[in-house]
Amino acid sequence: MVSNKVNSNFGISLMALIAVVVLVLVVNGLAGMMHKPAAPDMSADAVAERIGPVARLNTGEPIAAAAPVAAAPSAARAGKDIYATTCFACHDTGAAGAPKKGDAAAWGKYTAKGIDDMLKNAISGVGAMPPRGTCGNCSDAELRDTIQYIIDSL
Numbered sequence: 001m002v003s004n005k006v007n008s009n010f011g012i013s014l015m016a017l018i019a020v021v022v023l024v025l026v027v028n029g030l031a032g033m034m035h036k037p038a039a040p041d042m043s044a045d046a047v048a049e050r051i052g053p054v055a056r057l058n059t060g061e062p063i064a065a066a067a068p069v070a071a072a073p074s075a076a077r078a079g080k081d082i083y084a085t086t087c088f089a090c091h092d093t094g095a096a097g098a099p100k101k102g103d104a105a106a107w108g109k110y111t112a113k114g115i116d117d118m119l120k121n122a123i124s125g126v127g128a129m130p131p132r133g134t135c136g137n138c139s140d141a142e143l144r145d146t147i148q149y150i151i152d153s154l
């Protein structure tokens, strides 16, 4: 009979639903037991640190000199490192039609002009290459070192 069939299907669905809910509860409970958060450190020092003000009044002690800012590195970075953080995006993959590092044939027409010309184009940008090869904070000398690194790979 039709109505019986509907009823038994409903019963099976209900059991399946209950089974899923029970399973979720059990898994959740187990996961909860395994990931107990560490008890917070309630020592006076730790609490004072957590609720302390974000700034303190300076009452005359000389303020320590700020650490040098990373954006303006005092020592020039090596061409190899600049290449590995910036230029590789195009010159390792050939993206945007860039000549690949180590591909002497592809670099031939550039190296033929000499490094000074290459540097000038790298600084101003050329074709699909943005100015400074996207290394906005690279000095001219750092770019020259990086181009030399590319040339040395050929």
Ligand code: HEC
Pocket (backbone or CB within 6 Å): 082, 083, 086, 087, 088, 089, 090, 091, 095, 096, 097, 098, 099, 110, 117, 118, 119, 121, 122, 126, 127, 128, 129, 130, 132, 133, 134, 135, 138, 143, 146, 147
């Ligand atoms: C967005 C991709 C891209 C990035 C990043 C990139 N280049 Fe290029 N580069 C190119 C393409 C494309 C060319 C070929 C341009 C052309 O000839 O039209 C090129 C060409 C050059 C040339 C030859 C320029 C010439 O005309 O003599 C030099 C040198 C060069 N890149 C150096 C670098 C250096 C150094 C970096 C990292 C600081 C760098 N590139 C990062 C895409 C890139």
